[in-house]
Amino acid sequence: MSLTFTFDPAVTPDLRDGVLDLWTDVSNAGGSVGFVPPVTREDVRPELLKHLTGMAEGRTRLLVGHDEEGRVAATAFLALNTHRLMRHWLWLYTVMVHPRHQGRGYGRDLMTAAAEAARTCDGIEAIRLTCRGGLGLERFYESCGYKEVGRVPGAIRVAPGDDRDDVFMLLPLA
Numbered sequence: 001m002s003l004t005f006t007f008d009p010a011v012t013p014d015l016r017d018g019v020l021d022l023w024t025d026v027s028n029a030g031g032s033v034g035f036v037p038p039v040t041r042e043d044v045r046p047e048l049l050k051h052l053t054g055m056a057e058g059r060t061r062l063l064v065g066h067d068e069e070g071r072v073a074a075t076a077f078l079a080l081n082t083h084r085l086m087r088h089w090l091w092l093y094t095v096m097v098h099p100r101h102q103g104r105g106y107g108r109d110l111m112t113a114a115a116e117a118a119r120t121c122d123g124i125e126a127i128r129l130t131c132r133g134g135l136g137l138e139r140f141y142e143s144c145g146y147k148e149v150g151r152v153p154g155a156i157r158v159a160p161g162d163d164r165d166d167v168f169m170l171l172p173l174a
Contacts, residue, residue: 003065003073003106005113007120011052015064018072020048022098029099032132036158051077051094063117065097065110073098074106076114080121089126089170090118111144119173126172132156133165146171 009015023044027035034047054060059082065074079091092114097106118124129146131137133156138148146169155166 001068003067003101003109005063005065005074005110005117007063007113007117008061009064011055011062015072016048016052019062019064019075020044022072022075022096023048023094025098026096031096031099032135032137033094033096054079060093061117061121063110063114065106065113067098067101071098073101074110076110078114078118078121078127088123089128090121090124092118092127092129095129107140108144111141115145115171115173125174126170128171129169131167131169132158133167135164138167138169141169144171 020041023033024039024041026033027039027044028037030037035043051060051062054077055062059080061078061080063076063078064072067073074097076095077093079093081087081090095107095110095114097110115127118127127146129141131141133151142148148167149170150168152166154163156164158164
């Protein structure tokens with residue numbers, strides 16, 4: 001089976017709760033999505049609300065993948081630049097595939113769908129993202145066509161004595 005992707009879905013309570021559950025489960029499985037386990041839905045909720053606010057203000061767009069049972073199984077948030085000199089590229093944030101779906105190629109499917117979604121945004125020529133070093137994420141994103149364009153050593157503190165690089169990646173869409 002594959003995921004069914006929707007760009008700019010209607011934000012319903014079911015969708016909101018599905019994204020919240022996904023984000024919590026991915027975080028607790030050790031995913032690099034802004035938290036260190038263990039977390040609860042209430043820990044994650046304020047960050048989700050920031051993304052939803054960005055959506056309501058037109059600065060952020062959501063790509064969601066549903067599994068064959070209709071559950072939220074994957075997401076990526078596309079954040080538009082508001083700076084007049086940088087409106088030709090966007091940021092990709094909070095890229096997640098539920099742990100129960102890992103190893104099926106859904107991450108690659110999500111990245112392909114995100115690039116397709118970005119191509120529908122007026123004037124967008126590239127996607128930028130950052131990832132936490134030390135997890136092999138750079139290799140995954142490179143396999144999806146992204147190129148490492150920068151790295152800040154030790155910029156992410158996962159725990160005392162456990163600093164990771166913040167890796168900048170770019171995908172030209174042309």
